[in-house]
Amino acid sequence: MLPIDVIAVLGKFGGYAVFVLIGIGFGVSLELAGFGDSRRLAAQFYLKDMTVLKTMFTAIIVAAILIFLSAAVGLLDFAQISVTQTFLWPGIVGGLIMGVGFIVGGYCPGTSLVSVASLKIDGLFFLVGTVLGAGFFGESLPAFEDFWNSSFTERYLVSDWLGWSIGATLFAVTLMALVMFYGAEKTEEFFRTKGSGKAWSWKITKRSYIYGAAALVFTASLVWVIGQPDPVRKWSLMESRYSAQLSSRDVFIHPLEYVKTYNDASIKLVTLDLRSESEFKNFHLTGSENVKPENFLDPKFAVPLSQLPSQGVVVLIADSDSVSAQAWKYLKVQGVNNVYILENGLRDWNTIFSGKTVSGKSINIASPPSEVLQLFPKDAFTPKIKISTKKRSGGLCS
């Protein structure tokens, strides 16, 4: 199931080679579109040549349809895709600055690379400028660092904002792009000066444009109809990937390991207690939260858990291991890292911790201190928690 992590699969060397290959594809497509030519890029802003808009939105729509279609049919796990983090206002201010740089300099960073690669001197000067500009940014950042880190949301999609399903959003975005393309064609017709633009290698008939547009709309509506998989369907698709961790009991932790983790200040621990409300009221571990098993099917419930800091650990507590295993599955397929189950729930808890004393004082068994661990032999439990600090966000821009 996609995505695969080439660096994990092929090692660093092979992985980097794949990045070079993808880069070649990127460079070729930019060059083919004519993005190595600043005049063509700048013409976008004088409405004479809308290549930038057309190429960019076609690429976005095609990639989005491929991504969400493969997610809908279970070929790709969207929870594992790195979505650039949203810093809304810094993004907007940065975008405005970049628009100015674009029209003054005639390129953006990616296109200036292609321009340099085809030996254009203006592209080279632009690229040198971007290298220096990146430096100036770092130097000046302390003056407005708070703003730069403001209005942050880890993973916030247009569909979340609209409150629509991903399929409906994709369909609307596709329609919007097609309307924009139609507008772009009309605008070009109106503003084009004689002798510029329209020298494409392919003469495409009006009919093939309509077929192309129809294919996009059809596929987008197909994605909408199929829908993105819910946690239950995702588990049936991804069972083979994760079920070994359950059967080998690698994710079941001993109460002593829980105590160790609980007292480790470097770990952000989230403890979810799936028992009934009355049991929870009767006794619960300090800091734990009472949740219902059906909550785990709600994507909104899993979102904050999948966005814990990299040192975040989630521990599930339930009366029976099968209930917590079910919840574990649903969290896992929704992209939550470092999820563990407290073995046997709280059934062994009392026998292990009641009556224990630390330096003469009996302990609070709802939050045993770490000193308690010294009362047990070193091999009383096998440590299972391995924090995977895999960072899925940020991507290549950082």
Add this chain to the structure above:
Amino acid sequence: MKKKPKPFKNPYFAGAILGVVLFSAYALTHSGLGASGAISRIHVALTKLIWQTHVDVVSTFAVMGAGDTNPLDHASVFLLIGTFAGGMISAWYNGRLKVEIFKGPQISNVQRLIFALIGGLIMGYGARFARGCTSGQALSGGAVLSLGSWAFMFSVFIGGYAVAYFVRRLWAESKLT
């Protein structure tokens, strides 16, 4: 040898290829395309050669190259190498590999190069501000429907259109009346 450059591909066709490349980037590497991150890394690598202590002090530089960290040991740099190679291959194949300066007819070469440098400076600054460039933020984020990327994308266009009128002499084809 005088070779006439081939015409560019239909923009929708080029866009569709770019879309497939972007999808394969996501499918094979978890993340999309980008260029500005690697450009920043080149800057840090150059700074490191002459002023290591400074790299350790400035927060955004330290992330990439503090201490013994090699700022160029990162996937984005290899993507950048590929982008460069791809651009060169395609330009060569299509007869566009030629030393020249693209500019509007009303300005001199020197003026064009000065403005390219200034534009690059603004762009490089803005790209760090927005945490990504047109390809990383707009294209890649747009394809996964990230709200911030869409807001960013429209603000790039707004910024460009807002200033375009004032710098029209840079690009205008005929004498303005």
